[in-house]
Amino acid sequence: MSASIATSQTILVVGGGISGMTAALEAAECGKQVILAEKLPTLGGRTAQLYRYFPKMCHPTCGLEINLRRLKGNRNVRVLTMAEVSAISGTRGDYTATLKIAPRYVNEKCTGCGDCSKAVSAEIPNPYNYGLDKMKAAYLPHGMAYPQRYVLDPAIVGTPDGEAAKAACKVGAIDLGMREETIELKVGAVVWATGWKPYDAAKIQPYGYDRFANVITSVEFERMCDPHGPTGGKILRPSDGKEAKNVAFIQCAGSRDENHLRHCSRICCMASLKQTQYVREAWGDDAKSTIYYIDIRAIDRFEDFYRMVQRDATVSFIKSKVAKIVQDEKTGDVVLHGVNTEGYQRYATPHDLAVLAVGMEPSIKGVKLPDDIVLDSSGFIETAGDGMFSAGCATNALDVNRAVQNATAASLRAIQVINKTANVEAA
Amino acid sequence: MSEHAVAPYRNDFLREVEKNVEEGHWVKMCMQCGVCAGSCPLGNAWAHPPQEIFMMIRAGKREEVLTSDSMWMCTSCYNCIVRCPRQLPITHIMHGLANYAHRLGLAPKGQPTQATATLFWNNLIKKGRVNELTFSLALYFKDGFVQGIKNALGMQSIGLGLMKAKRLNPMEILGGHGVKDQSGLQAMIAKAREIEDRKKGFSK
Numbered sequence: 001m002s003a004s005i006a007t008s009q010t011i012l013v014v015g016g017g018i019s020g021m022t023a024a025l026e027a028a029e030c031g032k033q034v035i036l037a038e039k040l041p042t043l044g045g046r047t048a049q050l051y052r053y054f055p056k057m058c059h060p061t062c063g064l065e066i067n068l069r070r071l072k073g074n075r076n077v078r079v080l081t082m083a084e085v086s087a088i089s090g091t092r093g094d095y096t097a098t099l100k101i102a103p104r105y106v107n108e109k110c111t112g113c114g115d116c117s118k119a120v121s122a123e124i125p126n127p128y129n130y131g132l133d134k135m136k137a138a139y140l141p142h143g144m145a146y147p148q149r150y151v152l153d154p155a156i157v158g159t160p161d162g163e164a165a166k167a168a169c170k171v172g173a174i175d176l177g178m179r180e181e182t183i184e185l186k187v188g189a190v191v192w193a194t195g196w197k198p199y200d201a202a203k204i205q206p207y208g209y210d211r212f213a214n215v216i217t218s219v220e221f222e223r224m225c226d227p228h229g230p231t232g233g234k235i236l237r238p239s240d241g242k243e244a245k246n247v248a249f250i251q252c253a254g255s256r257d258e259n260h261l262r263h264c265s266r267i268c269c270m271a272s273l274k275q276t277q278y279v280r281e282a283w284g285d286d287a288k289s290t291i292y293y294i295d296i297r298a299i300d301r302f303e304d305f306y307r308m309v310q311r312d313a314t315v316s317f318i319k320s321k322v323a324k325i326v327q328d329e330k331t332g333d334v335v336l337h338g339v340n341t342e343g344y345q346r347y348a349t350p351h352d353l354a355v356l357a358v359g360m361e362p363s364i365k366g367v368k369l370p371d372d373i374v375l376d377s378s379g380f381i382e383t384a385g386d387g388m389f390s391a392g393c394a395t396n397a398l399d400v401n402r403a404v405q406n407a408t409a410a411s412l413r414a415i416q417v418i419n420k421t422a423n424v425e426a427a
Numbered sequence: 428m429s430e431h432a433v434a435p436y437r438n439d440f441l442r443e444v445e446k447n448v449e450e451g452h453w454v455k456m457c458m459q460c461g462v463c464a465g466s467c468p469l470g471n472a473w474a475h476p477p478q479e480i481f482m483m484i485r486a487g488k489r490e491e492v493l494t495s496d497s498m499w500m501c502t503s504c505y506n507c508i509v510r511c512p513r514q515l516p517i518t519h520i521m522h523g524l525a526n527y528a529h530r531l532g533l534a535p536k537g538q539p540t541q542a543t544a545t546l547f548w549n550n551l552i553k554k555g556r557v558n559e560l561t562f563s564l565a566l567y568f569k570d571g572f573v574q575g576i577k578n579a580l581g582m583q584s585i586g587l588g589l590m591k592a593k594r595l596n597p598m599e600i601l602g603g604h605g606v607k608d609q610s611g612l613q614a615m616i617a618k619a620r621e622i623e624d625r626k627k628g629f630s631k
C-alpha cells in the first residue's frame with residue numbers, strides 16, 4: 001500500500017469501536033478524508049459484545065448497523081483492519097504515522113461463505129465471548145463483523161489445516177503467503193479512540209476470580225445472556241452447568257480502589273442494574289438478584305431506571321463492599337462475606353453465581369505513545385497535543401451514549417485542524 | 428472540667444481525633460465501604476469494627492469510642508490496610524486511638540491488651556531492657572495475689588525449662604541488666620514524651 005492514500009488533510013482515527021466509527025463518520029460526512037485504523041479484524045469494538053444497552057434495553061446491533069450503513073455509503077473513509085499504529089511523529093497538520101498491518105490470510109475476494117471454517121479442525125478460544133467458548137481457527141469474528149471477511153489464525157498457517165482452508169475456498173480468497181506490512185501515512189490530525197478493556201479480575205485476590213469457576217465478570221455475564229453467546233443465552237453456572245437463579249452482583253470490582261483502578265468506571269452500576277433484568281427475564285419470579293454496592297451511581301436520567309429496578313421484587317440491594325468470596329466445594333455455591341454498612345451486621349451469604357462488575361481500564365495503559373500525549377493518573381488521555389485528540393473511553397470511563405457525544409466533539413476539533421491546514425496551504 | 432473530660436457527644440470529636448490521634452487525619456477519608464470490617468479476622472470478637480469506629484468518630488460519639496475495647500482487640504494483622512480501597516492506615520489508627528484513650532485514662536479498666544502493654548512499657552523504660560523475670564511475675568500477679576500464685580505454679584515447668592536453656596536468669600530479680608548509658612536513656616524517654624505530649628495535646 002502506498003502513502004498516497006493520505007495527505008496532510010487526512011484525519012487518522014485510531015480505533016474502530018463505537019467512538020472511532022463515530023469520529024470517522026462525522027468528519028467524513030463533513031467532506032474530510034479519513035483513515036480508520038482498527039487493530040482487530042473487525043470494527044465495532046466492545047459495543048458489539050453487548051447483549052443489550054441500558055436504559056432502553058435495546059440491542060446494540062441496531063446502533064451499529066446504522067453506523068455501518070453510513071460507512072458503506074461514504075467514500076471518504078478508508079477502513080484498515082488488523083492495523084496497529086506503532087509510531088507517530090511530526091506536528092499539527094503534518095504528522096507521519098507508521099502502521100503495522102497484520103496478515104489476515106484472506107483477501108477481499110472472500111464472500112463470507114464459511115467453507116474454510118468448515119474445512120479446518122483446529123479450535124481457538126473465542127475472544128468475542130471473552131474466551132468462554134472456542135471457535136474454529138478460520139473464523140468470522142461475529143455476526144456484525146465489518147468487513148464481513150473471514151480471518152485465519154496465524155497458528156494454522158503452515159499446517160495441514162491452513163492448506164485445507166485454502167483448498168476449501170472456491171473463490172481463491174485465501175492467501176497463505178501474506179506477511180506483516182508496515183505503512184507510513186501523512187496525516188494532518190489524529191483522533192485517538194483506543195477504548196477500554198475490562199479490568200483484570202484475577203488481580204482482586206479476595207474475590208478468587210482465578211480460583212472459583214462460579215465467580216465471573218460482568219462482561220462474561222453479558223455474553224452468557226446473549227442468545228448468540230456461549231450458552232445460547234442461558235444463565236448457567238460454569239462449574240456444573242446448573243441454572244443460576246440466585247445471582248450476586250458485586251459493584252466496584254476494581255474501581256474506586258487505590259489498589260486497582262482509582263476512578264469510578266461509571267458504567268458498572270447501570271450495567272448490573274440492567275443485568276438483574278436479564279435474570280428476571282430468564283427465570284421470572286424465581287429469579288433472585290442481589291446487588292452489593294458502596295453507593296449506586298445511576299447518574300442523571302438513569303435514576304428512573306434505578307427506581308424501576310428498586311421496585312422489582314426479585315432484586316435486593318445490600319450496602320456493602322464484599323470483603324471476600326469463598327466457593328463451597330460441595331455445593332458449588334459462592335459464599336460472600338462482609339459487613340452490611342446499614343447496621344454493621346456480618347453476613348456470609350451463598351449464591352449460585354457471583355458477577356464482578358469489573359471496571360474500565362484504558363486500553364492504552366502500558367502502551368508506548370507519542371510524547372505529546374499526557375495521561376491522567378488512571379491512564380486516560382488528558383491532553384493529546386496540538387493536532388491530536390482523544391475520543392470516547394480513551395478519554396474517560398463513558399457509556400455508549402456519552403462516548404458517541406465525546407467522539408463527535410473530538411471529530412469537530414480534528415476538522416478544525418484540517419481546515420486551518422488547508423487555509424495555510426491555499427494561502 | 429478539663430478539656431478531656433468525657434462527654435457522650437462532641438461535635439468536634441473528629442477534629443480532636445485528627446489533631447491528637449496518630450494518623451487520625453485519615454478518618455475523614457473513609458467511604459464506609461465495609462471491606463475492613465468484613466476482612467478483620469477478629470471481626471466477630473469486637474463490638475465495633477474499624478468501619479463503624481470511623482463513623483462513630485464522625486458522628487461525635489466521643490465517650491463510646493474512647494471507652495470501647497474495640498481498638499484494643501486489633502492484632503495488627505494488616506488485612507484491613509492492604510484491602511482498604513482508600514488506603515487508610517487502619518491498623519495504625521486503631522493503635523493511635525487505643526493509645527489516646529489510654530492517655531486520657533478512658534480505656535476500659537483491666538482490658539488485657541492494655542494491662543499487658545502498660546506493664547511491658549513500665550518494665551522496659553526502667554533500664555532500657557525488658558526484665559523478663561519481673562515482667563512475667565508482674566503479669567502473673569496482675570489479677571491479685573492468689574491468682575498470681577496459681578499462674579506461677581501453672582507456668583512452673585515452662586519457667587524451669589527457660590532457666591535451663593539460659594533464657595531466664597533468676598538473678599534478674601535483683602534489678603537485672605540494662606543499657607550502659609542510663610541517664611542518656613532517661614533523657615531520651617523524657618524528650619520523646621515531651622514531643623508526644625505536644626503532638627497529642629497533653630502539654631501543660
Ligand code: SF4
Pocket residue numbers: 456457458459460461462463464477478481510511512513514515517
Ligand atoms: S476499608 Fe477503608 S474505606 Fe472501607 S470502610 Fe474500611 S476504612 Fe473505610
Ligand code: SF4
Pocket residue numbers: 463466467468469477500501502503504505506507508517518521
Ligand atoms: S489490623 Fe487490626 S483492625 Fe485491621 S484487620 Fe487486622 S486485627 Fe482487624
